[in-house]
Amino acid sequence: MMPWQLKVGLHNKREREKKYGPQVPKPLAELLPQINVSDLQVPRDHKTYIENISLRFPHLTGMKINRFMVSFFHSDRVQTFRFKWIKTNFGYPRPAFICECGSPVISLYFRCTNLACRRCTNAIYASQVCSRDKRPCLQVQRMHMFLKLKTGMWKSTRQRLETRITATARQELKSKRLAHHSIQIPSSNYCTRGAMHWR
Ligand SMILES: [Zn+2]
Secondary structure, three states, X not given: OOOHHHHHHHHHHHHHHHHHOOOOOOOEHHHOOEEEHHHOXXXXXXOOEEEOOOXXXXXXXXXXXXXXEEEEEEOOEEEEEEEEEEOOXXXXXXXXXXXXXXXXXXXXXXXXXXXXXXXXXXXXXXXXXXXXXXXXXXXXXXXXXXXXXXXXOOHHHHHHHHOOOOHHXXXXXXXXXXXXXXXXXXXXXXXXXXXXXXX
């Protein structure tokens, strides 16, 4: 016999789907096409540049950029984002996109012919899908991938990072949703020098 909790749960689920349609899982941010502000050469001068970046970003047909704003041409429309220059402790300020919701962000995500911040696209990070005990596995997988991809690192730095990979955390992530290659690509440079050329 079916336990009553399951019966009630299934009934509620059916009612909810009748009302709102079937539940679609939120997209994973790591799997959406994205534009990181550091991938663009934001001009420091007062000129406006028109560039074709469709090789790097196949979803875009063109870009117009100056130090105050950037316009992306895609899906028969144009979306313009202003830049916010954020002060840093050392050196020149760094730019961030200002999303339509008003928040300054480093990455814009492409979903349903629209570019917006992660919150506006309703995406979640892979780490948010993980349960608390599986999150270290994801971290270790990313670190492992980082050590594979990163070249030209000091030997001592490599050794220091390798100690972070503990045997217990190297178990498999048994989730179909997280099996995608992009989920394991490290997004951090782990405080090392040199470009993250896999990005
Ligand atoms: Zn937003």
